[in-house]
Amino acid sequence: MKRVKLIQIGEDIEADNRAEAARVRHLLAESSTYMLNLMSSPGAGKTSLILKTAEVLKPSLRIAVVEADMDSQIDAEKLLAAEVPAVQLRTGGFCHADAYMISKTLPELELDRTDLLILENVGNLICPAQTDTGAHMNVMILSVPEGDDKPLKYPLMFRRCDALVVNKTDYLQMGDFDMEELRRRVAHLNPDMQIFEVSCKTGRGLAEWSEWLLRKIGEDEARH
Amino acid sequence: MKRVKLIQIGEDIEADNRAEAARVRHLLAESSTYMLNLMSSPGAGKTSLILKTAEVLKPSLRIAVVEADMDSQIDAEKLLAAEVPAVQLRTGGFCHADAYMISKTLPELELDRTDLLILENVGNLICPAQTDTGAHMNVMILSVPEGDDKPLKYPLMFRRCDALVVNKTDYLQMGDFDMEELRRRVAHLNPDMQIFEVSCKTGRGLAEWSEWLLRKIGEDEARH
Numbered sequence: 001m002k003r004v005k006l007i008q009i010g011e012d013i014e015a016d017n018r019a020e021a022a023r024v025r026h027l028l029a030e031s032s033t034y035m036l037n038l039m040s041s042p043g044a045g046k047t048s049l050i051l052k053t054a055e056v057l058k059p060s061l062r063i064a065v066v067e068a069d070m071d072s073q074i075d076a077e078k079l080l081a082a083e084v085p086a087v088q089l090r091t092g093g094f095c096h097a098d099a100y101m102i103s104k105t106l107p108e109l110e111l112d113r114t115d116l117l118i119l120e121n122v123g124n125l126i127c128p129a130q131t132d133t134g135a136h137m138n139v140m141i142l143s144v145p146e147g148d149d150k151p152l153k154y155p156l157m158f159r160r161c162d163a164l165v166v167n168k169t170d171y172l173q174m175g176d177f178d179m180e181e182l183r184r185r186v187a188h189l190n191p192d193m194q195i196f197e198v199s200c201k202t203g204r205g206l207a208e209w210s211e212w213l214l215r216k217i218g219e220d221e222a223r224h
Numbered sequence: 225m226k227r228v229k230l231i232q233i234g235e236d237i238e239a240d241n242r243a244e245a246a247r248v249r250h251l252l253a254e255s256s257t258y259m260l261n262l263m264s265s266p267g268a269g270k271t272s273l274i275l276k277t278a279e280v281l282k283p284s285l286r287i288a289v290v291e292a293d294m295d296s297q298i299d300a301e302k303l304l305a306a307e308v309p310a311v312q313l314r315t316g317g318f319c320h321a322d323a324y325m326i327s328k329t330l331p332e333l334e335l336d337r338t339d340l341l342i343l344e345n346v347g348n349l350i351c352p353a354q355t356d357t358g359a360h361m362n363v364m365i366l367s368v369p370e371g372d373d374k375p376l377k378y379p380l381m382f383r384r385c386d387a388l389v390v391n392k393t394d395y396l397q398m399g400d401f402d403m404e405e406l407r408r409r410v411a412h413l414n415p416d417m418q419i420f421e422v423s424c425k426t427g428r429g430l431a432e433w434s435e436w437l438l439r440k441i442g443e444d445e446a447r448h
Contacts, residue, residue, distance in 0.1 A: 042265045042349050042378065043370025070350060072376040093380070095319065095350040123377065124350055125266050126294060126319040145369035145392065146267025152296040153347065154266065156317070168369065171398065 017132060020099035024106070024134025031111035034217045035119065037135035039157065042123030044143035045167040047075045048200035050118055054084045056210040061115040061217075066105050068097040068122050075120065085110070096128040097121050103134075116217065125150070129157040136220060139163045144171040148178050151185035158186055162216075163194040165209060170199040241356060244323035248330070248358025255335035258441045259343065261359035263381065266347030268367035269391040271299045272424035274342055278308045280434040285339040285441075290329050292321040292346050299344065309334070320352040321345050327358075340441065349374070353381040360444055363387045368395040372402050375409035382410055386440075387418040389433060394423040 028035055040046050047067075054063045065086040067076040070093065079086035087108045089101055097119060109117065119135060121128045140161040142150055145168060151158045158164070164186060166179070179197070186193055194212060198205035252259055264270050271291075278287045289310040291300040294317065303310035311332050313325055321343060333341065343359060345352045364385040366374055369392060375382045382388070388410060390403070403421070410417055418436060422429035 041267065041347070041370075042374055043367075069377050071379050072373075074373060074376060093354065095348075122350065123265070124319075124348060126346065126348055127351065130317065143267075143369060145367065145395065146265075149296075149298060150266055152298060153293050155295050171369065171395070174395065174398070 017099050020103060021132035021134040024099050024102050025136070027103075027106055028111070028117070028134070028136075031114065032221070033111050033114050033117050034221060035117045035133075035135040035137075036213075037119045037121060037128075037133045037138045038141070039121045039125070039128045039138065039161070040123060040141035041125050041143070041146055044123070044141045044146065045200050046120045046123070046141060047078055049141060049165060049167060049198070050120060051079065051082055051084070052200050052203075052206050053118075053210050053213065054079075054082070056206060057116070057214060060214055062113055063116045063118065064109055064114040066097075066102070066109075066117065066119045068101070068120060070094070070122060085114070091122060095122055095124050095126075096131055097133055098131050099134045125154040125157050129154070129160045137162050137216065139165065141165045141167050142182075143168040144177045145175065147175075148182040148185070151182070151189055155189050158189045158193065161190070161193060163196065163209075163212070165196045165198050167198050167200060169197050169204055170202050241323050244327060245356035245358040248323050248326050249360070251327075251330060252335070252341070252358070252360075255338065256445070257335050257338050257341050258361075258445065259341045259357075259359040260437075261343045261345060261352075261357045261362045262365070263345045263349070263352045263362065263385070264347060264365035265349050265367070265370055268347070268365045268370065269424050270344045270347070270365060271302055273365060273389060273391060273422070274344060275303065275306055275308070276424050276427075276430050277342075277434050277437065278303075278306070280430060281340070281438060284438055286337055287340045287342065288333050288338040290321075290326070290333075290341065290343045292325070292344060294318070294346060309338070315346060319346055319348050319350075320355055321357055322355050323358045349378040349381050353378070353384045361386050361440065363389065365389045365391050366406075367392040368401045369399065371399075372406040372409070375406070375413055379413050382413045382417065385414070385417065387420065387433075387436070389420045389422050391422050391424060393421050393428055394426050 068089040073088040076086040076088035138161045196209040292313040297312040300310040300312035362385045420433040
């Protein structure tokens, strides 16, 4: 009996994207550029965290940013206004950035003059978690007003990330966000996840987060 | 010359889903059930708004809820605890609910005893906007901590919805959310969009929103 010929679209696309992500990492290695993929819900504070991190790390690292959004270019404009090199990647209807989009973006950047490339992914806790962008590290932001139950609903995102930045801690006074409960829920999904309590508005926790990031980049690069 | 045989997956899936959505609406019509598709970012307050709306409208409408989430069932449990009939639809890895999922869910509901069926879609401002669930009305929530720039980044969601509930207005004191700027941005995308300023915590605006919803359901049903 002849075997059925199976065309499984999903797996093909994923395998192609993984191969492209490997090419992205190869390209980045040529210029010793480290890439961080930053993900969160809409409005959790990705652009603010990038601006604040760039401020702290400017003496140590040359930073550039890829701003991915379905539409608009206001985030890239904010970064350029703060003299952080940035390009805007418009995904059209697409709900996340993938390795192919990053490949198209890299030639627009001065990689030889970039130590750390930060991808600000599309605001979305679901689809970006399923896709390798070519980044060396994945980090997510959860903002306090979103609530402490998010690990229950978006487990893959919490599993896939190396670090969690809990932003807008200045909102803790407003609501019923239970930080210990959040930490328990995260530990259950991803015991190795680093957690930073931060407020981009008051500055709380930014030094600790930035120092960890700098150290982690150094360790990862020493290993390769 | 032979013509190329083109298999365009995306369009096929969309056409299939549209046909299924028409079947959902046909089924709902048999029991005179009106369906509302409620969408927002993670943590914007969908479950809270449903609970509060059910409280106000209980004397006028028999309400049931479909809770769509990638994982967990805590939202359905919250509704059942408040004696609102609810079922949990687990989408697995899927980032939004579609008409096929609703078709599978309808037999689990007592439609003959339901005037208003509310679908709480997966927390996501992108993918749910692209899919017809079979609902008669689409409503989105934007919570104040997310910021007033969201229409610039997620225009399709704002275009597709009949009403916008701006929730967590008790957070207005905290930040730099400009309600007039938001209204201008929304008007630019969707001049017919109804906007309600609400706080599920303080109760602000809930009566106005609920009354509008009740009136709109009556008008839509009179038309069909």
